[in-house]
Structures are given as C-alpha cells and as structure tokens.
Amino acid sequence: MTEPDTSGAAPGTSRSGPSRRALLGAGGAGLAALAAGFAGGFGAAKASSAPAAPVSDQQVVPFHGTHQAGITTRAQDRLHLATFDLTTTSRDDVVELLKQWTFAAERMTRGLPAGELGPVGGPYEAPPDDTGEVQELTPGNLTITFGFGPSLFADADGKDRFGLADRRPALLEDLPHFPGDVLEDARCGGDLVVQACSDDPQVAVHAVRNLARIAFGTAQVRWSQLGYGRTSRTSSAQATPRNLFGFKDGTANIVAEDSAALDEHVWVAPGDDPAAGWLTGGSYLVARRIRMQIETWDRGSLHEQETIVGRAKGSGAPLSGGQENTEPDLARQGSDGTPLIDPASHVALAHPSVNRGVRLLRRGYNYTDGSDGLGRLDAGLFFLAFVRDPATQYVPMQNALAKNDLMSEYLRHTGSGIWAVPRGVANAGGYVGQELFEA
Numbered sequence: 001m002t003e004p005d006t007s008g009a010a011p012g013t014s015r016s017g018p019s020r021r022a023l024l025g026a027g028g029a030g031l032a033a034l035a036a037g038f039a040g041g042f043g044a045a046k047a048s049s050a051p052a053a054p055v056s057d058q059q060v061v062p063f064h065g066t067h068q069a070g071i072t073t074r075a076q077d078r079l080h081l082a083t084f085d086l087t088t089t090s091r092d093d094v095v096e097l098l099k100q101w102t103f104a105a106e107r108m109t110r111g112l113p114a115g116e117l118g119p120v121g122g123p124y125e126a127p128p129d130d131t132g133e134v135q136e137l138t139p140g141n142l143t144i145t146f147g148f149g150p151s152l153f154a155d156a157d158g159k160d161r162f163g164l165a166d167r168r169p170a171l172l173e174d175l176p177h178f179p180g181d182v183l184e185d186a187r188c189g190g191d192l193v194v195q196a197c198s199d200d201p202q203v204a205v206h207a208v209r210n211l212a213r214i215a216f217g218t219a220q221v222r223w224s225q226l227g228y229g230r231t232s233r234t235s236s237a238q239a240t241p242r243n244l245f246g247f248k249d250g251t252a253n254i255v256a257e258d259s260a261a262l263d264e265h266v267w268v269a270p271g272d273d274p275a276a277g278w279l280t281g282g283s284y285l286v287a288r289r290i291r292m293q294i295e296t297w298d299r300g301s302l303h304e305q306e307t308i309v310g311r312a313k314g315s316g317a318p319l320s321g322g323q324e325n326t327e328p329d330l331a332r333q334g335s336d337g338t339p340l341i342d343p344a345s346h347v348a349l350a351h352p353s354v355n356r357g358v359r360l361l362r363r364g365y366n367y368t369d370g371s372d373g374l375g376r377l378d379a380g381l382f383f384l385a386f387v388r389d390p391a392t393q394y395v396p397m398q399n400a401l402a403k404n405d406l407m408s409e410y411l412r413h414t415g416s417g418i419w420a421v422p423r424g425v426a427n428a429g430g431y432v433g434q435e436l437f438e439a
Helices: 020-035 091-109 201-215 259-265 274-279 294-298 302-309 346-350 395-404 406-410 434-438
Strands: 078-086 143-148 192-198 219-230 283-292 365-371 377-387 411-421
Touching: 078 201, 078 377, 091 143, 091 201, 091 434, 192 201, 192 283, 192 411, 201 219, 274 434, 294 377, 294 406, 302 346, 302 406, 346 395, 377 411, 395 406, 406 411
Parallel strands: none
Antiparallel strands: 078 192, 078 219, 143 192, 143 411, 219 365, 283 377, 283 411, 365 377
16 A cells, blocks of 8 residues: 655655656546647747736635535535546555545645646656646635545445445445436446536636546546536525526525534434444535426426426515525415415425425536537536435435426436545545545
8 A cells, every 4th residue: 555645745756756657647648638629739849837826815715624625615606527437456546546636636726736847847748747727717716525436345246346345335325216317327426526616617627637637547537517507505695596497596505504404414423334434524425417308497387387396486485475595384375275385396395394304415506518409408407415314315305306396397317426425634644535545
C-alpha cells in the first residue's frame, strides 16, 4: 500500500517534476481530450502565464472538514456529475488515484490549477497538468464530492475486486427496478462518482475534466450529466427555485441550518453499520435521471397541473391554503367534500406524514440534452438526494410515487445510481476514503 504523501508535492510527482508514469497518463488523457474537440492550436513558442484572477474568500468553499462539501453547501447554480469505472485490478492504484484526486480537488476548489505546474508552467514537451480553461475565472463556490458504488466492493459475479467486500455497507445495494422505469444501462451505476457544483458552468466542467485526465490508466468515465438551474434549496437564505414544469421545487427540503434534521436523516451515525464504521459522518447519494414529457405537460390546463402537483403554480402554496411554506393539510376538504389536495398528487404522496416521517436532502438540477428524433426535448430533472438510510428513506417513497403519483404519467426514469459518500477529509495529510482503505 502506498504511504501518504508528505512531501508537499502532488501524489505521483517529485519536487523536480512529474514522474514518467504521471506524464504518460496525462499524455493519454490529453490525446483523448483532443479527440473530443477540446484542443486549441499549437503555439510556436512557450506561452507565459496569465495573471490569476483574484479569488474572494466568499467564492471559496473549504474542501477540508468533518463532512464533504457539496452536501449541505448552499446549492450552486451548475452541476457536472460523472461516474467512473475502474480499469485497474490493483488496490494500490485505486488508493493512489484517490490521493491524486484529493490533491487536485482541494486545489481547484481554491481556484488553483489541478497540478502544481499549471497549464503553462511545466516542461514544454509534456502535457500540462491542468487543462487551462479557467485561468482567468474564480472558483464560483466550487465543491467536489466523491462517492463509492456497490461495484467497487464486488463485481456482478460477486468477486471481491479490491479486498473491500467485508467493509461494504449493508445498505449499499443497487436500487431496485421501480414501476415505470425505462433505465438505460449506459446511464446507470459506476464504481466511483464525482459531483462537481459551481456557480460557473465552465468551472464545474473543468473540475471533472481534470479528474478524468488524472484517472487515465486507472479509471474511465462511465456516464456523466450536466445540470443547470438548481431544483432545491439547501439554505434557508435561498429562494425556492422552479423545475421545468414551472413549479417551485424543494420547498420543504432539509436545509443546512437544521442540524437536528441532518443528524436524523442525512449523516450516517456511529453504530448504524458496524461493518462500515468508515462511513460514519458520511451519507448515501441517490441519483435519478428523470426525463419530463415536456410537450405533453404543456398541453395540460393550469387546473390539471396544479391538481397533479398539489400546489399553486404561482405562489407555491399548498392547495389546502396558506403561503408557500404553510404545511399542507392533506385532510382538508372543499365544499364538495373532496380533499383540496388530491391524495394521488405529488405533494400528498411525498409528504413525510405518509412516509413514516422520513425526509431527504435534495440537490437536484434541471437538464436539457437537446432533442430526440421526433423533435421533443430531452429535458427534465436530474434528481440528487443525500440520505442516511436509502432502504427506508428513498426506496419506499419512490415505489409509492411510481405506482400512484399522478405526475408519473409525465416522467420517464432513464438513469439511476447509488453511492456511499465517505466523511470529509479532515486535514491536508489525508485523502478521500482513507478510512475505508487503511483502517
């Protein structure tokens, strides 16, 4: 097992420059980037470093801490999430990758290049250790959050790939096939997940791009998703955003200021899983790519839309009355003796009172991935939620929604995944997931 780096240089490098292995890895990733259309022209002479933009402390979210950033962090405007499949069979390679990712992520969240040499500061005949497209940009509150999928611990045949099977959390199981799912294999699962969020889309893409470059030879991207326009609030200071159906979304979401709710519903507690004590202080991330049938929805009347959701489209107030943050009264009836909030509405079926009091911390985003061959938008909600217990918090609720929610007619779930999100990296000497690999 590789010992933690204490030299102050990036893992896989020395003070005299990158190792041959690191240069070869970066070179392969650089060729892949060229093929993908990211490359610029070749200069006749070495470029000089552009002056770095000043970075305000208000634009930097600390990387180190008890919990990983990007969970309770005030939700940013943009997302780039990517999942990775490991191509190595070496446990030491996985550890080294996590060390390099931690090193690069911490730098990028501070507005620094992914590597110590930067986009124009290294050997002229070698690929740069940062791709360079954010040189004049600030980090925009960039957060980078990492998680481990079920397949990291055992493959589809049950093989213990990296000697981690006995440390797999009992709750880390692939999500079941829910009614109405039309999942695409290419948009499901992944050994590792990286969630990059920023108020600048180029910064979020840059973060994932450089982590993928670093992973060359050890892991490769399985699938990814870009998101814009957050569909939840994670701070009481944030206004409630709207989803692509035009309704306010995430009104009742858990917020960072509610520490009691976080402890109850989000953070894995000591004793939750004796075999996975390394996950204490972490959480589980559930991701679902939900395509909305936009054109069909747009032909529905306002009355029909509000009945399906259970809230007023303008104010966001529950149909039982009050303001946006008024607690829905699911029992209140109208003059005709029928409930003001339809029992099959989204609000009614997702309410904690009919789900044994469970709640989720949502961090979803709108997405639009062009149009299909029939001219219909491939657009919808990229649902992200952090939970303490997916088996009791997410699975029963999603089963109920998939079977009975009036909104289900307008939704198609095409992607899915679950990952264990370890606790934060407490100090500069550690790396993400260290307790899993070294305890």
